[in-house]
Amino acid sequence: MNEIRMRVKALRLEMLKQNLDAYYISGTDPHSSEYLPNRWKTREFITGFTGSFGVVVVTQEEAGLWTDTRYFLQAEEQLKGSGIKMFKLRVPNAVSPESWLAKKLPEGSKVGIDAQSVTINGFRDFENVLVEKGINLVKTTDLLDKIWEERPEIPADGIFELEIKYAGLSRKEKKDTIVAELKKYNADYHIVSMLDELAWLFNLRGSDVNYNPVFTGYAAVGKTDMILFVDKNKMSVELQQQLEKERITVNNYDDFFPWLSEFRKKSVFIDPSTANYSIYETLEKGGNVLSEGTSITALLKARKNKVELKGFRQAMIKDGVALVEFLFWLKQNIGKEKITEYSVGRKLAEFRAKQEDFKGESFPPIVGYKSHGAIVHLNVGPDDALPLEQDGVLLFDSGGQYLQGTTDITRTVALGEITERQKKDFTLVLKGMIGLTLAVFPVGTKGCHLDILARKALWESGINYGHGTGHGVGHFLNVHEGPMAIRQEFNVNTIDAGMVLSNEPAMYREGQYGIRTENMIVCVEKEETEFGKFLGFDTLTLCPIDTGLVDISLLTPEEIDWINEYHQRVRKELLPFMDEFIQPFLLEITKPV
Structure with a gap:
């Protein structure tokens, strides 16, 4: 952490040269990217925090990182000893970095910002808050360029x-x-x-x-x-x-x-x-x-064409085969050899790599066992990964890039003995996933109107999750894409036919476990009546859900029918592509409930 402190000190010296009282680091590049080329990993350079979202503010006396619920636990851990404080965003009573600066700085102060690494809206919103307090937002070059020795260049890889x-x-x-x-x-x-x-x-x-x-x-x-x-x-x-x-x-x-x-x-x-x-x-x-x-x-x-949608369905078969092979391997080897969260991530990639036209993972795998499952965007290495035992639940969120499409899936599976509360929590999350899947809605509906369907069962039990429910998914492109989303926050863009999204309600008990079930869905036309056109969703993902974690008494007949019909479809689509010795396993884990 001494290195991080030295970098912040060097930035403060550069701020003095520029007559700046504070400096804002957006944590992105000139292209509003979520995942970044090494050259623009400015947030990580100045704080040591490796998450994919967060902004940084440095004054002469203090420094802060603002991030959302996905990264609260990770940020607290990675910022220890750095002198940088974590602030929470997207939670009730959150204080934005611009509001924090408006309270901290006196009138006439100057806040520097690299105009190439902040959006037009971002700049305006920031300036509007500061101008009320008589604080000036000053456009600068990228000040980190002055202190970042051997800063990486833009990659020269081929197109x-x-x-x-x-x-x-x-x-x-x-x-x-x-x-x-x-x-x-x-x-x-x-x-x-x-x-x-x-x-x-x-x-x-x-x-x-x-x-x-x-x-x-x-x-x-x-x-x-x-x-x-x-x-x-x-x-x-x-x-x-x-x-x-x-x-x-x-x-x-x-x-x-x-x-x-x-x-x-x-x-x-x-x-x-x-x-x-x-x-x-x-x-x-x-x-x-x-x-x-x-x-x-x-x-x-965002509105995928027929060829792209056909490709997605082909990619889901490849991905589904790889995931069932992984689940079979996990069942055969748990308790017999050392398996860690990290090796699970590597195994997922290994099984996907066997599939034709596989071009790599679509994001770093998130594998959380027991208490680590509650860390929403956990990313462990070989040295800090928990070993798996024949007990509790394992959450794994991963995806692949194929020429035919991009995949993103989360499953939570039991590795051994589980509690009644784990079963209830799993079932409430599953009810939310099914609720959104079965939605029928008029043309013009926005994501915030649908979000409640994924949260209703959880809310009724006093449970919530802090992240969005659904993000767009690119076609052999970014696993997170806009402009639409399914989340509580208002988004002007409607959910339209052809859009491919994730559907991932969840719940997390800090220090105990996390549960998330995620399928990818595509918005489709359902019917046209005297009241207008109506849309709904088709499920794209093909992978069994662990019914051993389901409390059937909490499900409606319609929800039970959905699970059984989904598993029948998984069988039909995947069996022709499975090795014969794995087929009985697939039949077993897709038995009707």
């Missing part, structure tokens, strides 16, 4: 093309759809800054970010032109020539802001929730007319 047999739509088809949407806003250009949007739009993939097959870049889609800003050295000559044939201009990544600064009185569409403030500021200086809204590319990407 490859995702064939149309997987993507479903050509680059031209995607561009034409965007241009048609731009007409609604009377806009000349749409700026694309998020890396998964970029990858989807150009049917390209990379490996700049662990677990996410993306590459670093920007793009602009105009009525007559389409420009990609990326390190050209990452592309083969053949790929560059192919893009040029399609009238796509390829410029270097560093050319983006100079190119943008030459815009004069154009109409440009941007997403203020994802585009960085430097983009806004550069366009504003040129006297351009800015239209704002949810990224056109993000919405198109």
